[in-house]
Amino acid sequence: MGALTGITVGLAGALDAFPRRIAARAVGTAGGSLRRGVGRGTGLVVFGRGMLRRWDAARIGALLDEATAVGAQPVSETGLLRRLGLLDAAPDGPHDAEALARLSGLAERDVRLLALFDAFEADTAPFTFRDLILARKYAALTNAGAGWDTIARAVHRVPDVGALAALTLDLGSEGIVARRPGWQGTLDGQGTLGLVAPEEDADDLFDAAGAAEEEGDWDRAAQLYNRCLTLDPSDGVAAFNRANCLAALGRAAEAAHDYARAVKRDPRFADAWFNLARLMSDAGHEDAARRHLSRALTIDPAYADAMFNLARLEYEAGNGVEAARLWRAYLEHDADGEWAQRARNGLALIALERAAAG
Structure with missing residues (x-):
């Protein structure tokens, strides 16, 4: 089995490591599937460094919250490469994210966001002693007015981010300035054209x-x-x-x-199967719609909307037992929503029909 067997990997932002099509092939070889964004069934969400060139801090933070809310694990580009076996494991360290924040004065959320753009040696806990030094330098920069995203944009192109631990970092008028005895330069994060x-x-x-x-x-x-x-x-x-x-x-x-x-x-895109089923139903192709909804539920057994719609189609096809099973399953996921009463009405109708049949 591959390292990502059965896992849907959501990609947000362009990867700097390699083009998306090569990433899709590598994820597929590891047993997973690559998809843009955060969707139903997403297990990992990769925060591509290209996001820093296109998105502002608020939008990136909202994506982190969205990924967390659906139970997906956010990872950096380096984190993805390590899962694919294309990079060595991160150096071992003694600090979790909470300790790194507490010992450095950097906000824990900023620690998490900076790690997602590989601003530390480790892409996730445990963090190293050099990561603690970096976190203290980043905390000083945030205290001087730099946002976490400004820091990430400045440092994410540095070939060895750990080397920054030996430099002095300051916020200047033209960006973040790195200094060592006899040298200084601006970390503009622009790279080469x-x-x-x-x-x-x-x-x-x-x-x-x-x-x-x-x-x-x-x-x-x-x-x-x-x-x-x-x-x-x-x-x-x-x-x-x-x-x-x-x-x-x-x-x-x-x-x-x-x-x-x-x-x-x-093939594991449950929402696409669901929407295709809706169009098939609207066009009168009920058998095809039922097959597509069944496929969506096989992919995601907790897909409540698919349960409700398949129950309706099964009822219309005369399969009352299966319709009742699906509507009861739907009510386990949604007992109070707009469609819950319709599911109860469907169950009541099936019960009346059974009673009338004797």
């Missing part, structure tokens, strides 16, 4: 498509997601998002095609 890689373009397009989608500009969003797919045909989330936009535009047949494309790229 080079040709723009197609993967970078794909990430820019994906972000632009997401912004258009949030604004309700479904047509532009669909076009941008289509360009993402031209650059990276393996991107199941781009296909899924494009299908959502096409469905909002009333282009159901095209939407169904892209949902099918999403599940072909990522």
Whole structure:
């Protein structure tokens, strides 16, 4: 078994280590599957360093909260590479995140966020003695007015971040300044300029498509997601998002095609199976809808919406026993929501029919 067998890895932001398509292949070889963002069933969320070039601190912090809320484990790029066996394990150290924060004066949340962008030797606890020195330097920078994201942007391109422990770090007018006797330089985090890689373009397009989608500009969003797919045909989330936009535009047949494309790229994409089932049901293809909902529940047995919809279809197909089982299962997940009473009404109707049948 691979190190990531059965795990869905969510990718947020572009990776600096290698293009997304190579990451997808490496994760697949390790037994997992790679998907953009945080979705149903995500086990690990990789915080790609490209996020620092495109997202502000608030948006990154919100993603951390979202990942934590759904039980996914946030990891840095280095953390992913270590799980894939492409880097040696982190140096052993004596400090957990709480101790690192307490001994350095750095906020524990800042410790966590900086670790997610490999600003320490270790990408997660236990942290080393050099990490404690770095944390104290970072705490001084935050006290001088630097945000954790400013620090991360400055240091994340340093080849050996542990070497910063031997330097003096100060916040200057042009950014974070590193000094040692006889030398000083600005850690601007810019790196060297080079040709723009197609993967970078794909990430820019994906972000632009997401912004258009949030604004309700479904047509532009669909076009941008289509360009993402031209650059990276393996991107199941781009296909899924494009299908959502096409469905909002009333282009159901095209939407169904892209949902099918999403599940072909990522067979464990439960939300894509669910949305495809909805379109099949709307088109009168009830058997196909039931198969797709069953597939979604096989992937995620706790998918309450899939339970409810499959129960309705089973009832309409005359399978009252199975419909009752599914509605009871739904009520275990949602006893008070908008659809809970409808599930109870369905169970009551089945009970009346049984009583009338005698």
